[in-house]
Amino acid sequence: MSMIAAFYGGKSILITGATGFLGKVLMEKLFRTSPDLKVIYILVRPKAGQTLQQRVFQILNSKLFEKVKEVCPNVHEKIRAIYADLSQNDFGISKEDMQELLSCTNVIFHCAATVRFDDTLRHAVQLNVTATRQLLLMASQMPKLEAFIHISTAYSNCNLKHIDEVIYPCPVEPKKIIDSLEWLDDAIIEEIAPKLIRDWPNIYTYTKALGEMVVQQESRNLNIAIIRPSIVGATWQEPFPGWVDNVNGPNGLIIAAGKGFLRALKATPKAVADLIPVDTVVNLMLAVGWYTAVHRPKSTLVYHSTSGNLNPCNWHKMGVQVLATFEKIPFERAFRRPYANFTSNNFTSQYWNAVSHRAPAIIYDCYLRLTGRKPRMTKLMNQILRTASMLEYFINRSWEWSTYNTEMLMSELSPEDQRVFNFDVRQLNWLEYIENYVLGVKKYLLKEDMAGIPEAKQHLKRLRNIHYLFNTALFLIVWRLLIARSQMARNVWFFIVSFCYKFLSYFRASSTLKV
Numbered sequence: 001m002s003m004i005a006a007f008y009g010g011k012s013i014l015i016t017g018a019t020g021f022l023g024k025v026l027m028e029k030l031f032r033t034s035p036d037l038k039v040i041y042i043l044v045r046p047k048a049g050q051t052l053q054q055r056v057f058q059i060l061n062s063k064l065f066e067k068v069k070e071v072c073p074n075v076h077e078k079i080r081a082i083y084a085d086l087s088q089n090d091f092g093i094s095k096e097d098m099q100e101l102l103s104c105t106n107v108i109f110h111c112a113a114t115v116r117f118d119d120t121l122r123h124a125v126q127l128n129v130t131a132t133r134q135l136l137l138m139a140s141q142m143p144k145l146e147a148f149i150h151i152s153t154a155y156s157n158c159n160l161k162h163i164d165e166v167i168y169p170c171p172v173e174p175k176k177i178i179d180s181l182e183w184l185d186d187a188i189i190e191e192i193a194p195k196l197i198r199d200w201p202n203i204y205t206y207t208k209a210l211g212e213m214v215v216q217q218e219s220r221n222l223n224i225a226i227i228r229p230s231i232v233g234a235t236w237q238e239p240f241p242g243w244v245d246n247v248n249g250p251n252g253l254i255i256a257a258g259k260g261f262l263r264a265l266k267a268t269p270k271a272v273a274d275l276i277p278v279d280t281v282v283n284l285m286l287a288v289g290w291y292t293a294v295h296r297p298k299s300t301l302v303y304h305s306t307s308g309n310l311n312p313c314n315w316h317k318m319g320v321q322v323l324a325t326f327e328k329i330p331f332e333r334a335f336r337r338p339y340a341n342f343t344s345n346n347f348t349s350q351y352w353n354a355v356s357h358r359a360p361a362i363i364y365d366c367y368l369r370l371t372g373r374k375p376r377m378t379k380l381m382n383q384i385l386r387t388a389s390m391l392e393y394f395i396n397r398s399w400e401w402s403t404y405n406t407e408m409l410m411s412e413l414s415p416e417d418q419r420v421f422n423f424d425v426r427q428l429n430w431l432e433y434i435e436n437y438v439l440g441v442k443k444y445l446l447k448e449d450m451a452g453i454p455e456a457k458q459h460l461k462r463l464r465n466i467h468y469l470f471n472t473a474l475f476l477i478v479w480r481l482l483i484a485r486s487q488m489a490r491n492v493w494f495f496i497v498s499f500c501y502k503f504l505s506y507f508r509a510s511s512t513l514k515v
């Protein structure tokens with residue numbers, strides 16, 4: 001019997017960010033392994049014209065939840081969606097809902113955040129810092145609360161090279177920042193933001209670091225733990241391999257590469273690609289929830305959910321396997337054949353951007369214009385290059401994350417729990433994982449049918465022929481122009497032609513002699 005699964009039985013669990021990538025996988029696993037849990041409260045806002053109920057309905061009816069419906073047929077009765085907007089000071093939760101949350105919650109998983117790298121400082125602080133403080137305040141009024149699990153990121157201290165499982169202080173107190181945002185206007189805030197974030201690469205990682213400090217400062221006598229995942233990728237095993245549902249992190253780049261838009265990336269091939277499957281993170285979260293509630297460690301423990309020091313894989317290996325999978329399982333209607341170059345050199349990267357990205361986009365837009373259609377490729381290419389440049393910081397460096405607490409927890413689990421809540425990333429086979437990942441992007445993000453693979457392969461063959469034809473034509477045009485203008489080019493040309501002629505004559509003569 002799994003002790004962790006039993007622990008969540010009969011419990012009331014509050015999840016923020018349940019409609020996000022991590023949140024959905026967390027709910028799925030909870031329902032599948034502890035179908036007798038009492039209720040999962042989720043703090044949700046209406047979005048894209050959908051009500052709370054419609055959003056929950058959509059999640060429960062997605063492929064991700066197919067197994068859950070077999071194990072826990074009354075799952076819809078066990079989810080209670082509560083209106084909340086975490087960017088409002090009091091979350092906008094109704095009095096009755098708040099009362100219920102305060103009196104019933106046993107465990108909190110705080111996943112909600114803005115993960116945009118370029119968010120405004122005001123919004124990012126509101127969500128990643130102030131909302132965390134507000135939730136901790138709520139938690140302190142929950143008499144039945146056993147554990148509060150805060151999800152941060154392994155990159156919250158990416159200004160350091162070696163990162164331990166401790167909370168590092170930030171140069172400016174979070175409270176000072178929260179207070180000053182109340183009276184400063186937006187223009188001034190954006191002006192001081194670069195000075196505040198110092199050597200953090202973006203507002204996201206900086207505000208996640210502030211969020212951790214808030215957790216430390218406001219922990220009171222709560223049982224709190226912090227989990228820091230690195231780059232969260234598709235599912236490894238559960239509920240099935242390769243599930244993904246958004247374009248964040250590597251996902252968007254995999255699409256761009258598979259469709260032939262992105263053919264070069266400023267990346268350091270030997271740098272560690274610290275990906276961690278989302279189901280591995282979720283298993284650790286559930287184990288940490290159990291451990292924090294049952295063992296009540298004296299201080300706030302930080303757990304790294306990273307792969308780099310236990311089972312490292314670098315960007316080169318990852319890129320090669322991504323490309324190999326594109327060969328086997330190509331994406332449909334590619335713009336160009338997938339190909340890629342990882343270069344850490346600035347000049348080479350600029351060169352590839354001009355030749356492999358911008359030039360084909362401009363040529364294609366000319367073709368669209370000439371055929372009476374609206375040009376769109378340059379805009380799309382600019383968007384992809386902007387995204388790639390935002391992620392560059394993370395693919396050109398390696399970090400060392402210590403994992404003492406994570407390994408300690410692994411050793412605390414019973415063999416059954418180690419199996420059901422497996423977060424031992426040493427067992428991960430990267431090649432298999434990446435292949436399933438790319439397949440998952442094709443199936444669940446692009447919604448492409450596997451039956452279309454032969455046609456996709458045919459399309460790539462056509463693209464290859466067009467490529468050869470284009471290159472030959474280009475070569476001949478350039479050469480013709482050179483021959484017309486330069487005596488030296490003419491001499492080289494005659495030398496090559498006469499050399500080829502002599503070689504062919506010799507070859508013909510020697511084969512005649514043999515007969």
Ligand SMILES: CCCCCCCCCCCCCCCCCCCCCCCCCCCC(=O)SCCNC(=O)CCNC(=O)[C@H](O)C(C)(C)COP(=O)(O)OP(=O)(O)OC[C@H]1O[C@@H](n2cnc3c(N)ncnc32)[C@H](O)[C@@H]1OP(=O)(O)O
Pocket residue numbers: 115116117118153154155230231232247248249250251252253254256257265269316318319320322323339340341342383384386387390391394395
């Ligand atoms: C030497 C040998 C080499 C061998 C060959 C090599 C072969 C290589 C093949 C290449 C294959 C690629 C392989 C993998 C490459 C991996 C690179 C992975 C890098 C990953 C680094 C991640 C670091 C994460 C660190 C921190 C982790 C976290 O803690 S949190 C999660 C991370 N958060 C994010 O990822 C959010 C990032 N996104 C943003 O901040 C914003 O979206 C933006 C600033 C990037 C863009 O904002 P903007 O306002 O301009 O646009 P937006 O409205 O958001 O979107 C516009 C359209 O763009 C789409 N979009 C969004 N994100 C992405 C994305 N990541 N990739 C592609 N497209 C994206 C979005 O859907 C919009 O589309 P439309 O709706 O259609 O307009």
Ligand SMILES: NC(=O)C1=CN([C@@H]2O[C@H](COP(=O)(O)OP(=O)(O)OC[C@H]3O[C@@H](n4cnc5c(N)ncnc54)[C@H](OP(=O)(O)O)[C@@H]3O)[C@@H](O)[C@H]2O)C=CC1
Pocket residue numbers: 016017018019020021022023043044045046047084085086087088110111112113114115127151152153154208228229230231232233246248249
């Ligand atoms: N993905 C990754 O690579 C990594 C993620 N993390 C951390 O994991 C956590 C979850 O990330 P992930 O699932 O990928 O992110 P997503 O962007 O997929 O999900 C974010 C969640 O936060 C919710 N949210 C955002 N703003 C509000 C708001 N104003 N009110 C209520 N809810 C809001 C979103 O709700 P809605 O659906 O309404 O937008 C969504 O449910 C975050 O804390 C992130 O920092 C850490 C490391 C890596």
